[in-house]
Amino acid sequence: MQAKLKNFKKNLLYYEAAMKQLKTYLEILNTEISFLDIDNPINHVSTRIKSTESIILKLQRKNLPLTIESLNSLNDIVGARIVCDFLDNVYLVSDKLKNNKNIKIIEVKDYIKNPKNSGYRGIHLIIEIPVSIDGTLKNIRSEIQIRTVCMDSWASNEHKLNYKHVSTSKEVKDELRANAEQVWKVDLSMNKLYQEKQVKNKGIIETIENISKYKWRVQNEIWRKN
Ligand code: 0O2
16 A cells, blocks of 8 residues: 555656646747747746546546556646637647647647537647656656637636536537637637737838848948048
């Protein structure tokens, strides 16, 4: 029993280490990506280790026994959520992560192109993070959810009103699905405005660059003449 408990605790250490690593990668990504735009494309990032209660419920839902093997078969004991302001930012962040050499992408679930029945939208990346403890290397599966602010607020409310509740009525489910479609329309409209602003920003940046090039040319001419 003692050995089993020690083994279980050691196993959890891998998840804690994986979460710390993931947090660091995402902090670096956040800084890297902030140089790409006047406004940072990432609104906020959060990381978490799934609670014991939530792990047990998920294992029950999947008809899996309470063992280390089943625990390791779950993709989202370690999870991160990246919330972006606009739709284009979600795909930008997803592409950046796919190019990150520190993590291995196992699966991409695009619930934006193919929303869930509930109306849920977002991109999920199932990844593996190598963690070495005591000379033993394990690849820890983690899930990164990437959503817009609009998708995130819908998912947060829907989580409280329906997700995992067995007794939600069809009317409530239908209304939540309809709300998801309204939110999607707002996302598309906001993204259109964002794209228009990006074109204007590009124009401004090019103008500033041209002015500074011109200033240098005039300055050089003055120095040459003096
Ligand atoms: P919680 O409480 O949010 O952590 P897998 O995890 O890949 O083994 P699964 O469960 O089919 O299998 O993965 P899925 O559906 O791709 O993604 C699971 C996570 O996405 C959920 O975690 C939720 O966080 C979120 N999610 C998926 N569908 C919905 C939905 O309809 N509504 C809301 N609000 N969130 C959703 P958990 O562990 O199920 O729950």
